[in-house]
Amino acid sequence: MTQQPKIPRATAKRLPIYYRYLTFLHDAGTNRISSAELSDAIKFDAATIRRDFSYFGALGKRGYGYDVKALLDFFANVLDQDSLINVALIGAGNLGQALMNFNFHQSSNMRISAAFDVDESRAGTILAGVPIYAMTDLKEQMTAQRINIAILTVPQEVAQDITNQLVDAGVKGILNFTPLRVTVPTGVRVQNVDLTNELQTLVYFIDNYGSITTGL
Numbered sequence: 642m643t644q645q646p647k648i649p650r651a652t653a654k655r656l657p658i659y660y661r662y663l664t665f666l667h668d669a670g671t672n673r674i675s676s677a678e679l680s681d682a683i684k685f686d687a688a689t690i691r692r693d694f695s696y697f698g699a700l701g702k703r704g705y706g707y708d709v710k711a712l713l714d715f716f717a718n719v720l721d722q723d724s725l726i727n728v729a730l731i732g733a734g735n736l737g738q739a740l741m742n743f744n745f746h747q748s749s750n751m752r753i754s755a756a757f758d759v760d761e762s763r764a765g766t767i768l769a770g771v772p773i774y775a776m777t778d779l780k781e782q783m784t785a786q787r788i789n790i791a792i793l794t795v796p797q798e799v800a801q802d803i804t805n806q807l808v809d810a811g812v813k814g815i816l817n818f819t820p821l822r823v824t825v826p827t828g829v830r831v832q833n834v835d836l837t838n839e840l841q842t843l844v845y846f847i848d849n850y851g852s853i854t855t856g857l
């Protein structure tokens with residue numbers, strides 16, 4: 642992937658949404674789109690879309706809009722869609738298994754390729770095509786499969802310990818579903834996912850602003 646400019650986190654979170662919708666447009670034979678039409682479809686305001694695109698120098702032409710194929714190629718490169726990204730999942734319990742079943746089918750280039758669990762009855766089995774390994778295999782498998790992203794779905798009491806093991810195994814990014822805000826060294830990124838927060842935010846917006854779209 643080529644070097645990309647530094648962009649705000651909120652913009653980065655919108656990129657996969659742009660990419661998915663542009664893929665849809667391209668598959669449907671649409672050649673160009675205006676920021677207003679995009680805005681209508683994906684529910685981000687047009688000014689936000691224009692600003693996001695401008696970070697990458699992707700400037701639409703007045704009266705023409707954006708070339709769908711050019712944008713799609715551009716975002717594919719930004720999002721590194723051409724290389725397969727193997728992801729590890731630690732903690733193959735209720736949530737972990739749901740994620741393994743889901744396995745990011747909307748994305749053509751990301752997949753959970755290995756799961757790990759301390760429970761010996763789970764290790765050595767395969768779920769939804771994903772092999773579950775013992776924790777003792779963590780470092781070896783992460784190295785062999787060139788995995789540097791992990792999903793954390795273990796109980797919060799062990800989250801920091803597992804994070805340390807992941808860092809030791811060379812992880813660069815953790816998608817953390819546990820309620821613990823884990824500590825990592827510089828150079829390792831953590832993205833926290835908390836459905837309770839999301840739901841509370843939704844309730845807050847409905848209570849305070851009616852049914853407006855909040856975006857990201």
Ligand SMILES: NC(=O)c1ccc[n+]([C@@H]2O[C@H](COP(=O)([O-])OP(=O)(O)OC[C@H]3O[C@@H](n4cnc5c(N)ncnc54)[C@H](O)[C@@H]3O)[C@@H](O)[C@H]2O)c1
Binds near residue numbers: 795797
């Ligand atoms: N972010 C969210 O919205 C959200 C939603 C649901 C659950 N969670 C969190 O996700 C985590 C998992 O929840 P769950 O319901 O799947 O729990 P679970 O008990 O069903 O699964 C946890 C799994 O982790 C394994 N495990 C325990 N200790 C381990 C260790 N030291 N090393 C490796 N594996 C270990 C267990 O054997 C089990 O398979 C919890 O921290 C929970 O709070 C978050």
